[in-house]
Amino acid sequence: MAQPPLLFTPGPLTTQLETRQAMLNDWGSREPAFIAMTAELRRRLLDVAGGHGSHVAIPLQGSGTFIVEAAIGTLVGPSDALLVLTNGAYGERMIEIARRLGRTVEALRWPENQAVEPAAVERALAENPALTHVALVHCETTSGLLNPLAAVATVVARQRRAFIVDAMSSFGALPLDLRETPITAVLASSNKCLEGVPGIAFALVEAAAIARAKRVAPSLSLDLYDQWRGFESNGQWRFTPPVQVVAALVEALRLLEAKGGPAARCAHYAANFRTLADGMARLGFRLFLDESIQSPIIATFRMPQDPRFRFDDIYAALAARGFIIYPGKLTQAQSFRIGCIGALEPDDFERLVAAVADIVAELGLAAEPAAAVRKISRQEAHPGTMPHSTASSASPLSAVILAAGVGRRLGNMAPKVLLDFAGKTLLERHVAALHANGVRDIAITVGHRPDLIRDELSRIGALDCVALIENPRYREGSIVSLAVQRERLAAGGTVLVMDGDVLYDGRMIARLLGAVPENVLLLDHAIEPGDEPVKICLRAEVIVDFAKTPEHAYDRHGESVGFFRFSPSMAAALAQRATAYVQAGRASAEYEAALRELILAHPDRFGYEDISDLPWTEIDFEADVARARRDILPRLQEVAHA
Numbered sequence: 001m002a003q004p005p006l007l008f009t010p011g012p013l014t015t016q017l018e019t020r021q022a023m024l025n026d027w028g029s030r031e032p033a034f035i036a037m038t039a040e041l042r043r044r045l046l047d048v049a050g051g052h053g054s055h056v057a058i059p060l061q062g063s064g065t066f067i068v069e070a071a072i073g074t075l076v077g078p079s080d081a082l083l084v085l086t087n088g089a090y091g092e093r094m095i096e097i098a099r100r101l102g103r104t105v106e107a108l109r110w111p112e113n114q115a116v117e118p119a120a121v122e123r124a125l126a127e128n129p130a131l132t133h134v135a136l137v138h139c140e141t142t143s144g145l146l147n148p149l150a151a152v153a154t155v156v157a158r159q160r161r162a163f164i165v166d167a168m169s170s171f172g173a174l175p176l177d178l179r180e181t182p183i184t185a186v187l188a189s190s191n192k193c194l195e196g197v198p199g200i201a202f203a204l205v206e207a208a209a210i211a212r213a214k215r216v217a218p219s220l221s222l223d224l225y226d227q228w229r230g231f232e233s234n235g236q237w238r239f240t241p242p243v244q245v246v247a248a249l250v251e252a253l254r255l256l257e258a259k260g261g262p263a264a265r266c267a268h269y270a271a272n273f274r275t276l277a278d279g280m281a282r283l284g285f286r287l288f289l290d291e292s293i294q295s296p297i298i299a300t301f302r303m304p305q306d307p308r309f310r311f312d313d314i315y316a317a318l319a320a321r322g323f324i325i326y327p328g329k330l331t332q333a334q335s336f337r338i339g340c341i342g343a344l345e346p347d348d349f350e351r352l353v354a355a356v357a358d359i360v361a362e363l364g365l366a367a368e369p370a371a372a373v374r375k376i377s378r379q380e381a382h383p384g385t386m387p388h389s390t391a392s393s394a395s396p397l398s399a400v401i402l403a404a405g406v407g408r409r410l411g412n413m414a415p416k417v418l419l420d421f422a423g424k425t426l427l428e429r430h431v432a433a434l435h436a437n438g439v440r441d442i443a444i445t446v447g448h449r450p451d452l453i454r455d456e457l458s459r460i461g462a463l464d465c466v467a468l469i470e471n472p473r474y475r476e477g478s479i480v481s482l483a484v485q486r487e488r489l490a491a492g493g494t495v496l497v498m499d500g501d502v503l504y505d506g507r508m509i510a511r512l513l514g515a516v517p518e519n520v521l522l523l524d525h526a527i528e529p530g531d532e533p534v535k536i537c538l539r540a541e542v543i544v545d546f547a548k549t550p551e552h553a554y555d556r557h558g559e560s561v562g563f564f565r566f567s568p569s570m571a572a573a574l575a576q577r578a579t580a581y582v583q584a585g586r587a588s589a590e591y592e593a594a595l596r597e598l599i600l601a602h603p604d605r606f607g608y609e610d611i612s613d614l615p616w617t618e619i620d621f622e623a624d625v626a627r628a629r630r631d632i633l634p635r636l637q638e639v640a641h642a
Contacts, residue, residue: 008348013344015343016343019255022244022250029237029241047253049176058210059246069219070217072101085137087115087140090168108120112333115148134164135163136152149181151580153183162209168189169297174601189201195252199245200242200246264540266601270604271346286302287300292573397439398491400489402591404471404474415448415453416500419625421503431460431466432506440465479578479581483581485575486575492572495565498564502561502563522611526559535547535559539552543603574594
């Protein structure tokens with residue numbers, strides 16, 4: 001029997017054997033075993049998004065479009081007005097659904113290669129109080145573009161509107177926590193990141209919102225209020241359910257949990273994406289999106305300029321070899337799409353790339369022979385051992401030092417970066433360590449008493465070679481100090497970002513620069529107890545969380561030093577995130593929140609360097625100063641005299 005083809009598609013997709021085997025039994029839709037299965041399904045869907053206590057899970061027969069239409073028809077009433085934020089085909093579909101239902105709808109549009117801008121959303125809502133609901137596609141399946149969900153959610157909540165999120169291509173893999181992100185309704189389906197089979201969609205709706213929706217829907221079968229009441233009253237579906245599809249989705253959700261949950265799945269998809277993107281780039285294929293807004297779910301490639309290149313020819317040749325891809329769905333450019341989701345491994349993507357190389361060579365279109373597609377070993381593809389990208393190793397190098405804070409917990413009138421240890425300030429030590437490692441382009445975010453920092457730079461002869469970037473809102477969160485450095489972060493070079501209040505061994509800079517991963521966090525396994533340290537959490541060597549109070553399961557963890565190295569594209573993405581936080585009114589946040597979002601969205605592009613053997617301490621309290629003088633400084637002096 002021939003092997004079934006592998007589906008490199010945005011869904012339906014290649015599923016795991018256990019999921020398919022779950023469909024081999026028959027169930028009566030009203031028997032207790034199936035009612036219990038439905039209850040498990042609803043519970044597990046809420047588990048994925050942290051929705052217990054706030055939201056209810058309402059599954060519905062049909063595709064993802066069915067649940068979008070059901071949600072708009074049920075939650076947006078005849079007297080309401082919906083604002084759809086759109087940068088792709090699925091946002092446009094929401095607009096068409098609302099119009100067909102006779103709902104008042106307006107659109108705020110961006111190009112297909114540009115993310116939604118939270119500030120523009122806020123302006124639109126402030127200018128039009130008649131708008132009652134906002135709808136957003138989290139990950140636009142048209143292109144793979146990842147919209148800034150958390151920032152938009154904050155804006156919508158601040159403007160006191162309801163928020164409907166199409167999470168078809170993100171639910172089950174990309175970060176989504178209803179305990180942190182204010183969302184009225186999350187919509188998704190069985191056959192994408194959950195890796196079930198087609199036939200079920202679902203909505204996670206705020207309990208209060210669905211309770212208000214009685215007799216709102218113009219449809220009988222797509223009335224989510226009645227569907228919810230049916231489940232709540234007797235645990236049963238109102239109309240004949242796809243019982244085998246339910247069984248498959250429950251099994252898929254069990255597998256998701258067993259394999260580490262959404263964070264682990266995201267890391268897996270990200271490894272698939274990186275293998276694909278790197279391989280296709282070697283063949284001359286260009287991604288449609290900038291990597292700062294690219295999700296690891298779907299890759300959209302621009303069609304080559306060669307007029308002999310026809311997608312239908314490539315599709316047929318790949319299908320004959322057992323690989324199924326999708327045509328493009330863009331309006332502004334010819335393209336094709338390759339999904340990175342489903343039960344596929346990086347090895348499968350290596351085989352796909354090799355097949356593409358063979359086919360374009362056979363058609364006389366290859367820029368280089370198929371043999372030039374180097375097989376990437378599993379070790380090279382591992383997030384912890386990814387080699388430097390060409391851009392990172394060749395691009396300009398700069399450093400950003402965050403030193404704007406007041407240092408209230410020390411009771412200092414001077415910035416902490418001016419603390420003196422054995423006749424040298426932290427600032428002098430920073431500059432010396434960076435210069436010793438060839439980093440000459442340095443910018444410091446200043447806020448509290450910038451005159452004192454300027455005086456110190458003048459004293460050490462570094463005033464002319466260090467830029468001072470002022471943060472007038474320095475009493476707010478550190479996210480603002482990062483955002484004011486957006487021009488440097490987005491300048492196209494490799495960037496070191498460093499907390500200013502650290503006494504450390506200068507060899508850390510060399511280790512940070514020499515580390516293998518594309519983007520690097522310095523980690524110390526000798527972590528202090530409590531919630532104060534920012535923790536780098538690892539699972540199978542993948543960074544699965546980065547926070548003071550981690551939320552995702554992990555095998556081991558260490559403390560973040562507060563020193564990072566970012567590739568040009570990731571530095572630009574960080575600048576965009578930090579700016580979006582400030583524009584969305586989240587200026588009280590710490591910069592680690594924005595960095596955490598990038599790590600969780602692109603786990604394959606981040607790694608760590610273990611510096612547990614080197615002395616260092618962050619200085620927040622008087623006890624830290626004492627420890628620095630008692631324990632750290634003598635070790636640094638030993639190194640200096642060695």
